[in-house]
Amino acid sequence: MEHVPFIAVEGPIGAGKTTLASMLADLLKFPVIKEIVEENPFIDKFYQNMDDWSFQLEMFFLCNRYKQLKDTVSEFFDKGKPVISDYHIYKNLIFSDRTLKGTEREKYREIFHVLTDDLPKPNVIFYIRADLDTLLKRIAKRGRSFEEDIDQNYLQQLIEDYDAAMASLAIREPATRIITIDGNTVDFVENREHFEEIASHIKELMV
Structure with a gap:
């Protein structure tokens, strides 16, 4: 597994993780693993009342991400095939520690470690860092109804x-290389040079 490229894209809500992961996967002809978000039956309730629905929300995400990565091991890594994911499993602790x-x-942390400690870790993480104004603009642009109730302080x-x-x-x-992308100034969607500079990091890994 250590020689099979495993690339993760991470960042807060609205950073552009799925967009960048999809673009990289299309360029490199890698399969892309996308996290389940809108299918979470607790997400609307969570943004309306975080205290009451946090545990249910976080457990749903954890179980689904665990299953995705277990399937990824057997379908791709065990066969020497590289993968790009629009999340790192560690994000479960980022969110659950807050909620x-x-x-x-x-209890959640105990379950997290039991499920995930032996899962493969990415070789590279692209961390899209952006300020609040940038995230709010991107969240508004994609127009998910359940995100209309996001508390700006939470974000x-x-x-x-x-x-x-x-x-x-x-x-x-x-062993994981973390590459930070300034999401406020780097436009990998509209600026091809910006995108190609990001992609060049993966090509170096494959040499």
């Missing part, structure tokens, strides 16, 4: 949580 409290958080805190998490991952997973 869960007390014993629920402790700002996620930005800070992601910064801390990427710093932690750099220590926890030293």
